[in-house]
Amino acid sequence: MIFDTHAHYDDKAFEADRDELLNSMEEYGIGHIVNVCASIGEFQRTISLTEKYPFVYGAVGVHPDDADKMTQETLDEIRRLSRLEKVVAIGEIGLDYYWHKEEAEHQVQKEMFRAQMEIAREEKLPFMIHSRDAAQDTLEIVREYMNGSMYGGIIHCFSYGKEIAQEYLKMGLYLGIGGVVTFKNAKKLKEVAEIAPLEQIVLETDCPYMAPEPFRGTRNSSRNLPYVAKALAEIKGITPEEVIDVTEKNAKKLLSL
Numbered sequence: 001m002i003f004d005t006h007a008h009y010d011d012k013a014f015e016a017d018r019d020e021l022l023n024s025m026e027e028y029g030i031g032h033i034v035n036v037c038a039s040i041g042e043f044q045r046t047i048s049l050t051e052k053y054p055f056v057y058g059a060v061g062v063h064p065d066d067a068d069k070m071t072q073e074t075l076d077e078i079r080r081l082s083r084l085e086k087v088v089a090i091g092e093i094g095l096d097y098y099w100h101k102e103e104a105e106h107q108v109q110k111e112m113f114r115a116q117m118e119i120a121r122e123e124k125l126p127f128m129i130h131s132r133d134a135a136q137d138t139l140e141i142v143r144e145y146m147n148g149s150m151y152g153g154i155i156h157c158f159s160y161g162k163e164i165a166q167e168y169l170k171m172g173l174y175l176g177i178g179g180v181v182t183f184k185n186a187k188k189l190k191e192v193a194e195i196a197p198l199e200q201i202v203l204e205t206d207c208p209y210m211a212p213e214p215f216r217g218t219r220n221s222s223r224n225l226p227y228v229a230k231a232l233a234e235i236k237g238i239t240p241e242e243v244i245d246v247t248e249k250n251a252k253k254l255l256s257l
């Protein structure tokens with residue numbers, strides 16, 4: 001069954017039909033979902049989803065957009081929640097220089113990224129990384145941690161080229177691939193998908209964002225993942241079933257499920 005490694009079902013976009021949608025997942029072939037925290041102060045929304053649905057797991061962390069609002073208390077809370085049984089990763093954490101162009105902001109983001117990587121290391125949990133327009137700095141920090149005893153992780157919504165992909169693959173990390181791979185103009189990501197071993201790819205939606213073709217621009221959900229599996233299968237010259245099967249195994253292995 002399909003494993004969605006990165007979703008945001010706590011988002012307001014699902015307010016009207018969240019339960020109905022999540023209750024339909026099994027029927028659509030979705031076996032597991034990781035709901036990933038992004039904003040500060042919204043951890044409990046993810047934890048509640050993990051308590052309500054047996055197939056929903058959680059990742060706790062703060063997105064670089066909110067890095068400047070983080071305090072020691074936030075870090076303590078991430079650590080405390082990371083010890084819950086159904087919390088399987090620290091995320092989403094990382095760097096975003098696309099929305100934040102000031103050097104001072106980059107410094108704060110790097111500091112909070114490192115602080116959360118430290119929690120992942122100490123709590124022996126994998127990490128889920130968001131990185132946009134910050135290829136070199138992200139790579140540098142990930143390298144720092146992968147040199148030590150680090151569990152591993154996923155580079156979510158991978159948006160860089162082949163060379164950067166190779167660096168992460170060499171470290172044994174996974175690339176999260178979602179709706180973008182179905183876009184006609186996604187030449188770079190298609191090249192990455194071609195060179196990355198299937199054993200190091202995981203499926204993800206990033207829903208409500210990043211809906212695949214033919215639904216591009218609409219609200220996304222895990223139910224659209226067969227379109228991503230189909231696109232990956234075409235690139236790799238294999239069947240969508242094989243993509244679904246191997247990526248599910250990859251996710252279960254990384255997240256110890």
Ligand code: NI
Nearest residue numbers: 006036092206
């Ligand atoms: Ni996300």
